[in-house]
Amino acid sequence: MMDELIAGFGAALTFYNVSFIFMGVAIGYLVGALPGLGKGTATAVAIPITFYIEPLAAIAFLIGISKGSTAGSAVSAILMNTPGEPSSAPTAMAGYPLARAGKAQKALKMGLYASVIGDFVSTCVLILSAQSLADYALGIGPIELVAILAFSLTFIAALSGKSLVKGLIAGLFGILCSTVGTEIETSTERFTFGSFDLYEGLPLIPVAIGMLALSEMMVQIGDRRRLEAETDLLRGSGKPEDAYVTWEDWKKSARAIIRGTGVGIFIGILPGLGASTGSFLSYGMARRAAKDPDSFERDGAIEGVAATESADNAVVPASFVPLFALGIPGSVIAAILIGAFVIQGVTPGPLMFLEQAELMQGIYASMLAASLILLGIGYFGQNVFARIIKLSPSLVLSSVVFLCCLGSYLQGGGMFGLYVMAVFAVIGFFARKYDFGFVTFLIGFVIGDGFELALRQSIGLLKGTPEAMLDHPVAIVFWVLTIVGVLAILRRKKVSTESAN
Amino acid sequence: MKFLKTLGVAASAIAAVALSALPAQAEWPEGPITMLIGYKAGGGTDTKGRVLAKELGKELGVPVKVLNKPGGGQAASLVWLKEQPADGSVFFFGASTGITLNPYLKLDIGYTKDDFEYSALVTEFQPAIVAPADAPFNDWKGYIAHAKANPGLKYAALSPFARILMELIAKKEGLQIDYIPTKGGAGMVQLVLGNQVDAAYSGGVHSRYPGKFKTLAAVTTNRQTQYPDVPSLVELGYGLAGDAPTVVAFPKGTDKAIIAKMAAAMKVAAASKDMANISEKIMMPVNYVGVEGAVKFMNESDAANKAMIEASGYEAK
Numbered sequence: 001m002m003d004e005l006i007a008g009f010g011a012a013l014t015f016y017n018v019s020f021i022f023m024g025v026a027i028g029y030l031v032g033a034l035p036g037l038g039k040g041t042a043t044a045v046a047i048p049i050t051f052y053i054e055p056l057a058a059i060a061f062l063i064g065i066s067k068g069s070t071a072g073s074a075v076s077a078i079l080m081n082t083p084g085e086p087s088s089a090p091t092a093m094a095g096y097p098l099a100r101a102g103k104a105q106k107a108l109k110m111g112l113y114a115s116v117i118g119d120f121v122s123t124c125v126l127i128l129s130a131q132s133l134a135d136y137a138l139g140i141g142p143i144e145l146v147a148i149l150a151f152s153l154t155f156i157a158a159l160s161g162k163s164l165v166k167g168l169i170a171g172l173f174g175i176l177c178s179t180v181g182t183e184i185e186t187s188t189e190r191f192t193f194g195s196f197d198l199y200e201g202l203p204l205i206p207v208a209i210g211m212l213a214l215s216e217m218m219v220q221i222g223d224r225r226r227l228e229a230e231t232d233l234l235r236g237s238g239k240p241e242d243a244y245v246t247w248e249d250w251k252k253s254a255r256a257i258i259r260g261t262g263v264g265i266f267i268g269i270l271p272g273l274g275a276s277t278g279s280f281l282s283y284g285m286a287r288r289a290a291k292d293p294d295s296f297e298r299d300g301a302i303e304g305v306a307a308t309e310s311a312d313n314a315v316v317p318a319s320f321v322p323l324f325a326l327g328i329p330g331s332v333i334a335a336i337l338i339g340a341f342v343i344q345g346v347t348p349g350p351l352m353f354l355e356q357a358e359l360m361q362g363i364y365a366s367m368l369a370a371s372l373i374l375l376g377i378g379y380f381g382q383n384v385f386a387r388i389i390k391l392s393p394s395l396v397l398s399s400v401v402f403l404c405c406l407g408s409y410l411q412g413g414g415m416f417g418l419y420v421m422a423v424f425a426v427i428g429f430f431a432r433k434y435d436f437g438f439v440t441f442l443i444g445f446v447i448g449d450g451f452e453l454a455l456r457q458s459i460g461l462l463k464g465t466p467e468a469m470l471d472h473p474v475a476i477v478f479w480v481l482t483i484v485g486v487l488a489i490l491r492r493k494k495v496s497t498e499s500a501n
Numbered sequence: 502m503k504f505l506k507t508l509g510v511a512a513s514a515i516a517a518v519a520l521s522a523l524p525a526q527a528e529w530p531e532g533p534i535t536m537l538i539g540y541k542a543g544g545g546t547d548t549k550g551r552v553l554a555k556e557l558g559k560e561l562g563v564p565v566k567v568l569n570k571p572g573g574g575q576a577a578s579l580v581w582l583k584e585q586p587a588d589g590s591v592f593f594f595g596a597s598t599g600i601t602l603n604p605y606l607k608l609d610i611g612y613t614k615d616d617f618e619y620s621a622l623v624t625e626f627q628p629a630i631v632a633p634a635d636a637p638f639n640d641w642k643g644y645i646a647h648a649k650a651n652p653g654l655k656y657a658a659l660s661p662f663a664r665i666l667m668e669l670i671a672k673k674e675g676l677q678i679d680y681i682p683t684k685g686g687a688g689m690v691q692l693v694l695g696n697q698v699d700a701a702y703s704g705g706v707h708s709r710y711p712g713k714f715k716t717l718a719a720v721t722t723n724r725q726t727q728y729p730d731v732p733s734l735v736e737l738g739y740g741l742a743g744d745a746p747t748v749v750a751f752p753k754g755t756d757k758a759i760i761a762k763m764a765a766a767m768k769v770a771a772a773s774k775d776m777a778n779i780s781e782k783i784m785m786p787v788n789y790v791g792v793e794g795a796v797k798f799m800n801e802s803d804a805a806n807k808a809m810i811e812a813s814g815y816e817a818k
Contacts, residue, residue: 138695185682187661196580199572328687342548460681
């Protein structure tokens, strides 16, 4: 194993390959940092380029893009409150207040370090135990998945903002939006109003861009005078300790990073849950572990940034576990990679390790190299982006709006994507103004689809006999934890209302 | 003199422009063309389509872009195609059932087989009914016997057609089957490898997992070269088949010369080394059929599917 990996390093670390990994990470980081554009856009656009380069370099290039953009999305989240991707939404919640307090540099650096740690550990787990983890993931069927999702929601409920009821309303509206499209069992259309564009449901990227980025731009444009006054502060407070990650910050964030990495790996290896579930769950857990959870969104919290980014990045390599071991894509990026692999003459799945052992070791070595390159590019890239923020807000805001339109057009099937983005920008604007958690909306929207499928599969598999649940101990454990979690929320709620009175 | 000279230059320039414009007008394609795919990026059809697009681009001398318009089992893309100009600038590449079966499963779908022109058939799918490797039966007969003895076996259906197929079989054999919905080939593989279901419909992806599946019956009319010992549902006496080659289609009224030129280019692209490589990897054999054969197949397939759905008593929604 070790010998093979070392041989793989020999194959991977040629100048040719390293330059493609470098380019991949750099492009990914840039695209991720630009609000509106994300890894989906970047990899889809890059695939045709990979036709003309060698297989190992091509795959390493694409993996570099996905790693880079996952980490890069924290930059716009922290500096502008516009997450580059849905999974970085909690980074904005805890990181933007830090930036407004003059601690942008500190938050950016912690985001990067947490990203790299999560990514690196997760890559090592992938290399050392892909096969055994994949077998374990297969044992997680729809019945277990429903329980795990319900359990995650008890933590995510904490993200609902000041009012739990408003958060729930937004979350349920998100689930309602996720039901648009062709229903899975009988192919009946739901809420499509005869439009074929809606047959596949509302496209995630335009909805997320409208809700997260464009609506925030609308708020900021309306508040331009205040924003211009604050731009000075975003440049930094001038205090040296606010520009670096101090020992104190590390102590605060260590637990969050370890927890986040674990959560990211766990969610990543289960096909169909996705990066957003991982980062939202990790943030929710960090928030619950804190002494004063509400300070996360009020004053910002370095450990909130660390929790989100470590989980977000740990999901990516972990989602390759089912891809490499079983040929099942565990995430959007893995699905796009399947196409790239096949074009390069490699079929993802168990045979890959037998037929293309050398290539696989090369890919592993490239993934480790990409982690280190990410650290370097992120460190220098942040300075460049921090400088952009110093430009006049009217320049920055209009560029961001343009990028939002571009991303929605590319990922939403043309003009249709723009219409969806516009509608959800308006909804997002009012959600912000009236403090309906737009993040809980997004969670409902992202999880709704998979939750419905797993639930309907479970009902079929259990055949309406609750005692059949006894054959699923993992599911029972998660259901018990869910109930405990719900009780804890209710108790906390009661305590806080009493103390308020 | 100088004026005359200028005039001469101008005249020859105009002539040159006119001359160069002539062949460009007659010769399709003049610019980049678009390959329309009715599924999301990353699936089997998309992957094949992208390799084919690359080879076609070399053959036609213009870039061939891929446009994914997923939704409604290719219906969204076909409705869109119907509205496109018939100038050869966009063509559809996908499973023929999107055109010959969808209209019988769904009312008001907005198109029929007569709304398109057909240029070629390129590859074949190898759909089958499959079971997990450790299932307590080895062949179709064994499965039916097991299902009769154990009412309520679970069957994973990844599309309405996959479900209808098993419903018809269950009706004929008097079986009671529970249907578990799933999304795409990946979802099906997960349920089967995780031993969540007893049998499933596979569009062909199962052949990428040697030793993990038992192939019970071929859903093509004839047996598949890869599984010579596995009978087809037609052979087994059910009269059911879901032959679905990938078809190249243009909007109605597209010039015959364009259709013929595309067919010729497709023949070369389909025979390329990269295409052979991919077809082998994803087990979708290349079987090129030209314009006449494609039109004939589409007509026959349409009639056969119509008869099959009518006979089944399935009510289109």
